[in-house]
Amino acid sequence: MFKIVDHEQFADNLFLFKIEAPRLAKKAKAGQFVILRAFENGERIPLTIADYDREKGTIDIIFQTVGKTTKKLGLLKTGDEILDLVGPLGEPTEIENFGTSVVVGGGVGIAPIYPIARSLKEAGNKVISIIGARTKDIVFWVDKLKAVSDEVLIATDDGSLGTKGFVTDLLRGKMDSEQIDRVWAIGPMIMMRAVAEVTRPEKIKTIVSLNPIMVDGTGMCGACRVLVGDETKFACVDGPEFDAHLVDFNLAMRRACYYKEEEQTAQTSGCNNNGGGCQCQ
Amino acid sequence: MSIKAPRNPMPSQDAIERKTNFKEVALGYDKETAINEAKRCLQCKKPMCMQGCPVEVDIPDFIGAIAEENFEQAAKIIKNKNNLPAVCGRVCPQESQCEQKCILGIKGEPVAIGRLERFIADWEAAEEGKETIQTSCNNKKVAVIGAGPSGLTCAGDLAKLGYDVTVFEALHTPGGVLMYGIPEFRLPKTVVKREIDYIRDLGVKIETNSVMGKIGTVDELMNEEGFSAVYIATGAGLPHFMNIPGENLNGVYSANEFLTRTNLMAAYNFPNFDTPIKVGEKVAVIGAGNVAMDSARTALRLGAKESIIVYRRSKNEIPARLEELEHAEEEGVQLFLLTSPISINGDENGQVKSMTCLKYELGEPDSSGRCRPIAIEGSEFEMEIDTVIMAIGQGPNPLVANSTPGLDLTKRGNIIADEETGLTSKDGVFAGGDIVTGAATVILAMGAGKKAARAIHDYLENK
Numbered sequence: 087m088f089k090i091v092d093h094e095q096f097a098d099n100l101f102l103f104k105i106e107a108p109r110l111a112k113k114a115k116a117g118q119f120v121i122l123r124a125f126e127n128g129e130r131i132p133l134t135i136a137d138y139d140r141e142k143g144t145i146d147i148i149f150q151t152v153g154k155t156t157k158k159l160g161l162l163k164t165g166d167e168i169l170d171l172v173g174p175l176g177e178p179t180e181i182e183n184f185g186t187s188v189v190v191g192g193g194v195g196i197a198p199i200y201p202i203a204r205s206l207k208e209a210g211n212k213v214i215s216i217i218g219a220r221t222k223d224i225v226f227w228v229d230k231l232k233a234v235s236d237e238v239l240i241a242t243d244d245g246s247l248g249t250k251g252f253v254t255d256l257l258r259g260k261m262d263s264e265q266i267d268r269v270w271a272i273g274p275m276i277m278m279r280a281v282a283e284v285t286r287p288e289k290i291k292t293i294v295s296l297n298p299i300m301v302d303g304t305g306m307c308g309a310c311r312v313l314v315g316d317e318t319k320f321a322c323v324d325g326p327e328f329d330a331h332l333v334d335f336n337l338a339m340r341r342a343c344y345y346k347e348e349e350q351t352a353q354t355s356g357c358n359n360n361g362g363g364c365q366c367q
Numbered sequence: 368m369s370i371k372a373p374r375n376p377m378p379s380q381d382a383i384e385r386k387t388n389f390k391e392v393a394l395g396y397d398k399e400t401a402i403n404e405a406k407r408c409l410q411c412k413k414p415m416c417m418q419g420c421p422v423e424v425d426i427p428d429f430i431g432a433i434a435e436e437n438f439e440q441a442a443k444i445i446k447n448k449n450n451l452p453a454v455c456g457r458v459c460p461q462e463s464q465c466e467q468k469c470i471l472g473i474k475g476e477p478v479a480i481g482r483l484e485r486f487i488a489d490w491e492a493a494e495e496g497k498e499t500i501q502t503s504c505n506n507k508k509v510a511v512i513g514a515g516p517s518g519l520t521c522a523g524d525l526a527k528l529g530y531d532v533t534v535f536e537a538l539h540t541p542g543g544v545l546m547y548g549i550p551e552f553r554l555p556k557t558v559v560k561r562e563i564d565y566i567r568d569l570g571v572k573i574e575t576n577s578v579m580g581k582i583g584t585v586d587e588l589m590n591e592e593g594f595s596a597v598y599i600a601t602g603a604g605l606p607h608f609m610n611i612p613g614e615n616l617n618g619v620y621s622a623n624e625f626l627t628r629t630n631l632m633a634a635y636n637f638p639n640f641d642t643p644i645k646v647g648e649k650v651a652v653i654g655a656g657n658v659a660m661d662s663a664r665t666a667l668r669l670g671a672k673e674s675i676i677v678y679r680r681s682k683n684e685i686p687a688r689l690e691e692l693e694h695a696e697e698e699g700v701q702l703f704l705l706t707s708p709i710s711i712n713g714d715e716n717g718q719v720k721s722m723t724c725l726k727y728e729l730g731e732p733d734s735s736g737r738c739r740p741i742a743i744e745g746s747e748f749e750m751e752i753d754t755v756i757m758a759i760g761q762g763p764n765p766l767v768a769n770s771t772p773g774l775d776l777t778k779r780g781n782i783i784a785d786e787e788t789g790l791t792s793k794d795g796v797f798a799g800g801d802i803v804t805g806a807a808t809v810i811l812a813m814g815a816g817k818k819a820a821r822a823i824h825d826y827l828e829n830k
């Protein structure tokens with residue numbers, strides 16, 4: 087069992103848990119994720135390690151409630167326990183002093199870019215963080231990002247915070263005004279693909295973190311197959327970060343939708359978890 | 368009882384009935400049948416059967432105890448050597464292990480050793496107030512990586528010898544393939560859990576959710592955490608694909624994923640359990656080993672109207688156990704022999720709709736002794752299907768090996784270990800089971816665990 091030692095709600099559908107997991111915290115690196123199974127009849131879902139504190143022995147996860155499991159997860163509070171938590175999974179982000187690095191985070195993707203920005207900064211990069219969201223209420227961790235970035239730029243779809251528009255607009259602006267050596271982009275698949283298209287003509291190496299459907303997270307099932315440069319990779323062990331210019335995004339998007347019907351059923355059918363006492367609906 | 372007495376058949380669920388449920392197919396002997404079967408044993412002075420048992424069960428002794436209706440004694444005799452008897456009694460390929468060597472098999476049918484072993488294990492489990500197990504502790508720590516049958520056997524034996532054993536397991540449930548691969552209808556998960564509880568009762572600690580190579584390394588276990596020896600038993604968990612076009616379409620599963628969703632995550636009970644699975648109406652399973660049979664039979668139980676084994680060779684070469692093949696056919700699994708897909712084709716939504724297959728004929732035997740399949744030119748044909756399950760084999764998972772310098776591997780990535788001791792190229796590190804041999808059997812993996820436990824004991828005694 088893994089205890090939630092602190093929780094925070096950023097918005098209606100956006101939560102942070104600080105979870106006690108000392109062994110995991112000791113090993114976690116930027117770019118890695120956990121898989122958790124929070125309930126007895128529950129599924130295993132992957133979430134990025136958004137932060138870790140090796141001394142206190144905790145990790146942070148930030149999640150958006152999009153379906154049955156994340157909605158139920160959102161009902162947990164400080165003091166509650168997560169049944170199973172495994173990690174750190176995946177390959178850590180490749181960190182070096184690349185020169186000027188831009189990290190782009192969209193929506194809940196703001197969470198995973200934070201540890202990457204921090205590690206890049208520690209490695210001597212000039213770090214520019216570009217974050218975007220639909221509206222200002224769901225933008226989080228701006229201060230944390232400022233502390234590890236040379237510059238933080240914000241875009242919202244409705245203009246309620248920062249520039250009105252998309253993260254790609256801000257990225258393009260930066261590319262026009264200075265030399266950029268490497269880009270990370272994490273967020274919805276459409277955003278990652280858009281970033282890849284912005285940097286492709288300039289041949290700026292761009293890394294995205296793919297989030298295919300996973301089960302075990304150890305290379306055992308192959309559910310997380312993605313196509314990268316015509317090679318099939320298992321995102322949980324070969325990734326989740328890949329060269330954006332080689333990723334087949336269309337395939338990735340189609341595979342992510344495979345269980346759409348069942349995901350609906352899961353949400354509308356009676357929930358037997360917690361002996362029927364669960365309030366996930 | 369005369370030698371001619373026929374072997375007692377295994378009562379089983381009717382084929383029509385059982386293909387709609389996940390309940391166990393083979394129902395087990397009752398008391399009378401067990402005693403009758405036990406009486407067929409000749410109590411040989413030099414029991415050949417024992418040469419066929421990798422975990423060295425004292426076969427005539429326990430069978431003799433059954434014949435005398437002393438079930439408690441029989442249980443003791445088995446457990447002395449075998450930590451997982453209810454599992455072995457169900458999934459050991461007895462026809463090529465103990466029963467193959469049984470003297471009665473020369474002229475007639477061998478004693479049903481496996482069924483008797485299962486009977487005793489189940490009898491014991493049903494008895495109230497099991498004995499408490501006394502193991503002393505010598506305060507020497509041994510780590511086992513992987514809680515499959517090999518790791519659990521090694522851990523159990525080491526605990527019996529007094530070691531302080533911790534098993535590190537990647538998944539949230541111990542058991543390895545016994546939990547995630549072999550279906551409920553052949554090996555009920557309550558049976559596996561029961562035997563794992565026994566291992567725990569022996570004093571073994573099992574740390575689930577621990578992917579070694581990620582949360583820790585072999586070197587850290589030995590240098591920082593005080594483990595004097597490590598046994599690596601991580602299995603052959605890496606699924607192979609064919610590398611043909613269309614393999615990443617929606618509707619293409621590895622057998623591992625298909626079975627893991629169904630068994631470990633109980634997707635057959637969706638939405639009471641949260642993990643979904645899709646099976647469609649017409650399922651093609653590529654391959655014809657035990658894993659393929661399990662997948663094809665599972666597909667039927669999940670509601671597929673047709674479940675088809677697609678295999679490159681002919682029926683004679685089918686690698687699955689005969690019993691599994693028979694069970695599958697009884698349930699309505701179809702065989703498409705001398706056939707193999709060259710591409711999988713999808714619709715506009717990226718969902719599988721058909722496979723393009725080639726017909727094959729058999730040529731000369733290859734190095735494995737099986738006839739090599741040769742594609743017949745121009746024999747392409749289209750097979751309409753909605754789900755494809757790849758069951759063409761598994762390789763070793765590299766996570767532990769990659770994080771352990773000094774560990775010699777074969778070209779395929781299996782760990783090289785001494786056959787008798789399990790010792791690897793690295794001091795104090797032993798390995799066994801599927802990670803060493805490639806995908807094999809439960810009992811061979813257990814045999815390796817047993818030998819390694821003995822070798823680790825020797826190693827630590829002389830250190």
Ligand SMILES: Cc1cc2nc3c(=O)[nH]c(=O)nc-3n(C[C@H](O)[C@H](O)[C@H](O)COP(=O)(O)OP(=O)(O)OC[C@H]3O[C@@H](n4cnc5c(N)ncnc54)[C@H](O)[C@@H]3O)c2cc1C
Pocket residue numbers: 119129130131132133134135148149150151152153154155156157194197198296297298299300301326342343346349350
């Ligand atoms: C490496 C990785 C890191 C991730 N990090 C985060 C994160 O930090 N924060 C966050 O909010 N989300 C993250 N996700 C996505 C998160 O796993 C899904 O949102 C979650 O599984 C949805 O579950 P659900 O039951 O609530 O929703 P559902 O209604 O079941 O699914 C909604 C969508 O989520 C995806 N999904 C469903 N099941 C899985 C699964 N088992 N594995 C992966 N994706 C699935 C599918 O695309 C699906 O359409 C990450 C995914 C991956 C692979």
Ligand SMILES: Cc1cc2nc3c(=O)[nH]c(=O)nc-3n(C[C@H](O)[C@H](O)[C@H](O)COP(=O)(O)OP(=O)(O)OC[C@H]3O[C@@H](n4cnc5c(N)ncnc54)[C@H](O)[C@@H]3O)c2cc1C
Pocket residue numbers: 458459460512513514515516517518535536537538541542543544545548549550577578579580600601602603604626657658661764766767799800801802806807808809810812
């Ligand atoms: C579907 C199916 C049906 C089968 N049917 C039969 C049958 O009827 N009879 C028979 O005899 N054999 C059968 N087999 C084969 C048999 O199950 C295997 O040979 C046997 O389980 C091997 O045992 P093992 O302990 O070596 O490995 P596994 O059972 O594979 O166990 C390995 C364990 O190690 C864990 N692990 C892996 N990597 C790590 C890591 N890095 N850190 C921590 N833990 C890790 C895994 O999660 C797993 O729990 C079948 C196999 C399959 C897949």
Ligand code: SF4
Pocket residue numbers: 419420421422423424426449455456459461464465466480481484810
């Ligand atoms: S463990 Fe397997 S091989 Fe040994 S006696 Fe039992 S059934 Fe036979």
Ligand code: SF4
Pocket residue numbers: 407408409410411414415416417426427468469470471478480
């Ligand atoms: S070989 Fe057969 S008959 Fe002889 S002891 Fe073994 S089981 Fe009994």
Ligand code: FES
Pocket residue numbers: 299300301302303304305306307308309310311320321322323
């Ligand atoms: S999630 Fe199973 S192999 Fe990646």
Ligand SMILES: [Mg+2]
Pocket residue numbers: 129153154155349352641
């Ligand atoms: Mg879900």
